[in-house]
Amino acid sequence: MEEPSQPQDIWQYIKRGKSRGNGHYKATCSFCNKKWSRGKxxxxxxxxxxxxxxxxxxxxVRSYFIRVVANENENKREYYSSDNEAESYQNAFKKQKITKNEKNKASAYPAKINNHFQKKEKLNSNRINEIDCGLV
Structure with a gap:
């Protein structure tokens, strides 16, 4: 296998399966046989x-793809560091503000572990045996 010339050449090293749409396919690494149901x-x-x-x-081959991945990451950083794009990027990841109603609703029912489990009950002997067998 010779060094690929373009990033699309990944398919020289990955076995392409059925199409999953949008340029994605079932995929299997030719080297280690790792499988993806939707290989991007x-x-x-x-x-x-x-x-x-x-x-x-x-x-x-490995060094080529290391360079390609590094360039992709650098391009993303440059894209999001521009003034116009940086603002929209930050806005996309801001936490949603909780309205006053939602705050009141949340504080009325604070999350407690007791809300998810029954009160303390003695285990019957069958359940104790099941747990003991599971631990062995």
Whole structure:
């Protein structure tokens, strides 16, 4: 396998299965046989670059995808650091404010572990045996 020339060449190193739409396919790594039900090219490139545990990956292939992934990450950083885009990016991740009604509703029913479990009850002998057997 020679060094790929474009990021789309990830499919030289990943077995492509059935189409899942939007350029995504079922996928299997040719090196370690990891499977994806919906292989997204960016995730597949990151796998080859950083996560594949196989020892049979040619060094030039891994280093190529390391550079591609690094460039993708740098491009994202540059995109979101521009003044106009930075504001919309920050707004997208701001916490939603809780309205006064929602605050009152939430404080009326504080979350407690007791709300999810029954009061203390003695376990019957069958249940004790089941637990004991499960621990062995």
């Amino acid at each position: 090219p960016a995730s597949l490139r990151a796998h080859i670059a950083n996560y594949c545990t196989a020892t049979n990956i040619p060094a030039n």
